[in-house]
Amino acid sequence: MISDNTNASIDDKYQVEVGNWDKDGFIVLRGFFNQLETENVNQFIDNVWHSRAISQSPVTIDTYLESPKYKRILLSSASNEARLHPYKINDLFMEHAEIRRLILDERLRLILSRLLDGEPIVCNSLNFEFGSQQGNHCDTLYMPPRKRNKMLVSWIALDPVDANNGPVRYYPGSHKIPAYRFKNGKINAVASEMPEFDAYMRNQLDIRGISEQAFTAQRGDVLIWHAQLLHGGTPILDESRLRRSLVTHYFRKQDYLHHFLRIRKSETGGFYFRRKHPHVT
Numbered sequence: 036m037i038s039d040n041t042n043a044s045i046d047d048k049y050q051v052e053v054g055n056w057d058k059d060g061f062i063v064l065r066g067f068f069n070q071l072e073t074e075n076v077n078q079f080i081d082n083v084w085h086s087r088a089i090s091q092s093p094v095t096i097d098t099y100l101e102s103p104k105y106k107r108i109l110l111s112s113a114s115n116e117a118r119l120h121p122y123k124i125n126d127l128f129m130e131h132a133e134i135r136r137l138i139l140d141e142r143l144r145l146i147l148s149r150l151l152d153g154e155p156i157v158c159n160s161l162n163f164e165f166g167s168q169q170g171n172h173c174d175t176l177y178m179p180p181r182k183r184n185k186m187l188v189s190w191i192a193l194d195p196v197d198a199n200n201g202p203v204r205y206y207p208g209s210h211k212i213p214a215y216r217f218k219n220g221k222i223n224a225v226a227s228e229m230p231e232f233d234a235y236m237r238n239q240l241d242i243r244g245i246s247e248q249a250f251t252a253q254r255g256d257v258l259i260w261h262a263q264l265l266h267g268g269t270p271i272l273d274e275s276r277l278r279r280s281l282v283t284h285y286f287r288k289q290d291y292l293h294h295f296l297r298i299r300k301s302e303t304g305g306f307y308f309r310r311k312h313p314h315v316t
């Protein structure tokens with residue numbers, strides 16, 4: 036039983052939502068981070084852009100998402116133009132405490148530990164300014180965990196989000212759909228077989244009567260989803276608006292102890308992987 040006051044109030048506030056995790060495959064933590072915390076991240080991202088050319092940072096960015104111009108490059112070589120189109124900056128958490136502080140926040144870790152049934156460890160983070168605008172997918176297509184169902188994702192709103200600036204869409208309960216097996220027997224995405232994946236998921240949603248929901252949010256709200264939950268990013272209809280967010284994928288630390296040389300402890304007492312940055316294209 037949790038005795039500490041902070042933990043007890045987290046329990047009071049969020050126990051209902053945590054109770055829905057198994058049924059729905061997601062929970063919502065409204066107003067979890069305050070304005071200062073989210074503004075600090077937005078400021079930090081601005082600074083990362085402004086200082087990129089002199090930073091010699093190994094951090095990478097996926098530019099022109101969902102377009103034929105898509106390319107993964109070093110952030111230090113990204114043009115000003117690239118910032119005006121959907122992009123994601125990969126894995127800032129490996130280099131910067133400003134990101135770790137939020138994604139390994141003590142209260143957040145407590146909730147993630149409950150959902151994972153063990154200590155979380157960050158394996159990847161993504162920073163967006165226009166959302167992902169990505170088609171429907173489950174995150175296990177790209178990074179399946181060693182232990183089935185022991186991976187989850189936190190999505191932190193860094194802007195208010197409504198129907199006009201690209202809310203995340205998601206399908207409650209879709210995490211219960213048995214993972215699609217590609218022809219090689221694995222669940223990792225095979226690009227040429229994604230139409231079959233899409234058809235399988237559409238059929239399963241129909242059978243189960245699951246319909247699409249859009250996640251509208253205030254700055255500081257957190258959506259946590261099960262890595263098997265079907266979701267995607269919607270287009271931004273109002274081109275004058277941003278939709279900044281910080282997305283983090285977590286495994287369960289106890290499933291990766293054999294990678295002990297790469298495990299680091301953060302300033303807040305949480306854990307993350309210190310590995311190589313992704314290759315540029």
Ligand SMILES: O=C(O)CCC(=O)C(=O)O
Pocket residue numbers: 161163166167168169174202203266267268269280282
């Ligand atoms: O923020 C979004 O638009 C969706 C992000 C997403 O789908 C992901 O990171 O897996």
